[in-house]
Amino acid sequence: MKLSARIAAPVTALVLAGLTATACAPQTSDGKAATDEKSGTLRVWLFQEVANTPKEQVVDAAVAAFEQQHKGAKVEVEYIPVDTRAQRIKAAFNDPKSAPDLIEYGNTDTAGYVKDGGLADISAEFGAWADAKDTDPTAKASVTVDGRIYGAPLFVGVRALYYRTDVFKDLGLSAPKTQDELVSTAKKIHKAEPDLYGIAVGGAYTYGAMPFIWANGGELATEEGGSYKAAINSEAARKGIAAYTSLFGDDNCPAAKCAQMGGNATVTAFASGKAAMAIGGDFSHAAVEAGSVMGKYAVVPLPGVTAGSIAPAFAGGNNIGVMKSSSHRTLAIDLMKSLAGKETQGKLFDAMGFLPTYTDVRADAARKQPFVKPFIDSLGAGAKFVPASPGWGKIDASLVLPTMFQEVVSGRKDVNAASDDAAEKMDEAFASAGR
Numbered sequence: 001m002k003l004s005a006r007i008a009a010p011v012t013a014l015v016l017a018g019l020t021a022t023a024c025a026p027q028t029s030d031g032k033a034a035t036d037e038k039s040g041t042l043r044v045w046l047f048q049e050v051a052n053t054p055k056e057q058v059v060d061a062a063v064a065a066f067e068q069q070h071k072g073a074k075v076e077v078e079y080i081p082v083d084t085r086a087q088r089i090k091a092a093f094n095d096p097k098s099a100p101d102l103i104e105y106g107n108t109d110t111a112g113y114v115k116d117g118g119l120a121d122i123s124a125e126f127g128a129w130a131d132a133k134d135t136d137p138t139a140k141a142s143v144t145v146d147g148r149i150y151g152a153p154l155f156v157g158v159r160a161l162y163y164r165t166d167v168f169k170d171l172g173l174s175a176p177k178t179q180d181e182l183v184s185t186a187k188k189i190h191k192a193e194p195d196l197y198g199i200a201v202g203g204a205y206t207y208g209a210m211p212f213i214w215a216n217g218g219e220l221a222t223e224e225g226g227s228y229k230a231a232i233n234s235e236a237a238r239k240g241i242a243a244y245t246s247l248f249g250d251d252n253c254p255a256a257k258c259a260q261m262g263g264n265a266t267v268t269a270f271a272s273g274k275a276a277m278a279i280g281g282d283f284s285h286a287a288v289e290a291g292s293v294m295g296k297y298a299v300v301p302l303p304g305v306t307a308g309s310i311a312p313a314f315a316g317g318n319n320i321g322v323m324k325s326s327s328h329r330t331l332a333i334d335l336m337k338s339l340a341g342k343e344t345q346g347k348l349f350d351a352m353g354f355l356p357t358y359t360d361v362r363a364d365a366a367r368k369q370p371f372v373k374p375f376i377d378s379l380g381a382g383a384k385f386v387p388a389s390p391g392w393g394k395i396d397a398s399l400v401l402p403t404m405f406q407e408v409v410s411g412r413k414d415v416n417a418a419s420d421d422a423a424e425k426m427d428e429a430f431a432s433a434g435r
Contacts, residue, residue, distance in 0.1 A: 032120075033096075033327035039072030042328050042335055043100035045088070047318065048079040054351035058344060066338040073331055093118035096325030101332040102339070107142035107317050108386050108396065110150060115390035115433065119150040120322040125333050126152065131342050131358065138315040138383045139357035145388055146226070151321035152340035155354035158313045158383055159208065159302065160374045162270055162288060163277045166296045167193065175300045177307045179215055179243055182277075187251045189276045198252045200275035201244070202261030203406040204399070208279040211311035213240030214384055215304040221387040221426060227435050228389045230426035232404070233419035241408065241415050248409035255409045270297075281316070282355050282375040299374045301381065310381035317357070391426075391433030400425045 049055050056079070063075045078100070080088055085105070092099035093116045105113060113119050126132050126149040132140075139153035161182075163175055171192055176182040186198025202208065213220070218237025221228045231237060248255045253275075261269075263280075270278035271291025279302060280288065288297065301310040320340045322332045338344065345356040349365045355372060356362045362379075366372050386392050395401070404422040407413040413421070 032324055033329065035327050036329045037327050038331065040328060041074045041076060042102070042326075042331055044075060044077045044102045044335070044339075045080050045092075045100045046077060046104045047082050047085065049352065052079060055348070058347045058351050059339065061347070062338045062341075062344045063335075066335050070331060070334065073328075075335065089113070089118070090116070092323070096323075099323050099325050101323055101326040101328050102336055103321055103323060104154065104318050105151070105321055107139075107153070107315075107319050108392060110143060110319065111145050111388045112390040112393040112433075113321070114145045114150050118321075118324060120324045120326065120329065120332075121148050121150060122152075122322055122333055122336075123149040129337060131337070134342075134358040134360050136357050136359055136362070136379065138379065138385060139317065141385055141388075142315065142317065143319050143321075151319040152336050153357035154318045154320050154340050155345065155348060156315055156317035156357050156379065157281050157283050157355060158315055158375050158378050159211070159279050159281045160299050160313070160378050161277060161302045162267075162280045162284070162297055162299050164270075164275075164293060164296055165298050167196070167276045175298070176303055178303050178309075179212065179305050179311065182303055183243065183246055186247060186253075186277060190252050193276070195274075197258075197269060197275040197277075199247060199277035199279075200261070200266035200269040201247045201253050201258055201279075202263065202266045203248070203255075203259035203409055204262040204402040205266055205279070206396075206401045207314045207316065208263055208266065209241075209244045209401070209405060210314045210384070211279075211302050212244040213237050215309070215311035216240035216243065221389070221430070223387070228387045228391070228430045230423035230430070232401070232426060233416070233423040238415050238419055241405070241419060245405060245408045245415070255411075259406050259409050282372055283353060285353060285371055299371065301374050301378045310378055312382050312384045313378045315379065315383035315385055317355075387430075389430055389433055389435050391429035391431075391435070394429040394433070395426050398425065398429070400429075 059077060067073060067075060089103060135153060139156050143149055143151040143153055173185055176185045189196060189198040216236050216239040218234055218240045219231040222231045247253055248258055266278045267280045267284045267287060269275040271288045271293060273292040304311045320336050322336055326332045342358050342361050345358060346361050348354045349356055355375060356365055362376055366376050400422050404418045407418040408415055
């Protein structure tokens with residue numbers, strides 16, 4: 001039984017690409033392979049994690065099971081750096097002969113990759129797949145464009161509120177139950193403990209800020225007739241922007257230090273004992289456990305505007321997609337099911353802490369590891385997603401929303417002016433993308 005080959009060296013990858021090109025099936029005019037071969041070698045690109053060995057072991061087991069069930073099929077897995085994924089994947093779209101059969105991709109990239117013609121429509125196969133019936137609706141939305149399915153969700157990531165139980169106990173505080181309480185509690189803590197941020201926030205932490213916008217009834221954009229229009233400058237969205245940016249200042253997290261911080265920096269501040277609260281993901285748990293606050297913190301869902309409500313969280317995560325150019329479509333879809341199926345997702349949670357996208361598997365995970373409950377509660381309360389437009393990639397890469405937040409916290413612009421400018425840039429990106 002042949003286990004997956006892990007190809008790491010760039011030179012080796014180029015050699016393999018060259019070898020594959022000579023044997024690749026011809027393409028049709030729309031980028032689809034003209035054949036659907038039932039044997040041969042399938043190439044897979046997965047993301048390289050910081051500590052990748054546990055992921056490799058789970059993937060190896062899934063590949064071995066697939067090869068056992070598909071005689072004559074071999075699988076080669078290459079782990080690619082996340083920070084260069086865009087260049088690698090776009091190059092594969094432009095040169096189908098060198099492209100892999102399957103890719104792991106971030107769920108905010110779905111619409112852009114579909115527009116580029118890189119991902120195969122697997123709606124029929126997904127609909128007939130037994131595991132898929134238990135897919136969380138938000139995770140399913142992350143592989144859906146215009147009602148068609150372009151992959152299988154692999155894991156979901158969601159954020160909640162980490163807070164220092166020792167600090168709260170010393171100051172006689174309880175976990176905030178509303179957004180206003182969150183703001184006032186943060187400022188009380190910083191006043192009592194000037195060396196601590198009440199809550200670590202970042203001007204470049206887009207996904208930490210989005211729940212404030214959504215909790216106040218705002219949206220990033222609205223869709224009508226298949227096209228998106230920015231809504232970041234609506235009155236409701238502006239209330240959320242004002243709430244989030246009110247946390248920047250000398251009474252909590254000074255703008256001079258916090259305006260440039262992103263999500264990783266805010267979690268690091270909390271884990272190292274420099275903040276009493278932070279908005280972090282289920283995927284931040286290991287980093288916090290490795291920090292100086294281990295055993296001195298708890299996690300609750302990020303509160304909404306009214307008591308007892310939960311602010312909608314951004315549903316991040318990754319998917320597995322079949323390349324439109326694959327000459328092994330049927331095999332590739334079967335391999336996708338093996339890599340993203342219930343059994344593998346359960347093992348990935350045990351090995352990596354990746355939150356499963358199946359509601360039943362996720363419930364099992366919560367029973368095994370109680371720390372995930374606040375994150376599951378956040379998902380259950382109604383997580384949200386970015387606009388399913390190929391223009392979102394440009395908006396994200398151009399730092400449109402971080403720039404807006406930073407302009408407000410620096411005092412260069414007020415909320416109205418900054419949000420109007422952001423909306424204009426977003427509409428330009430939507431228009432240039434065709435929707």
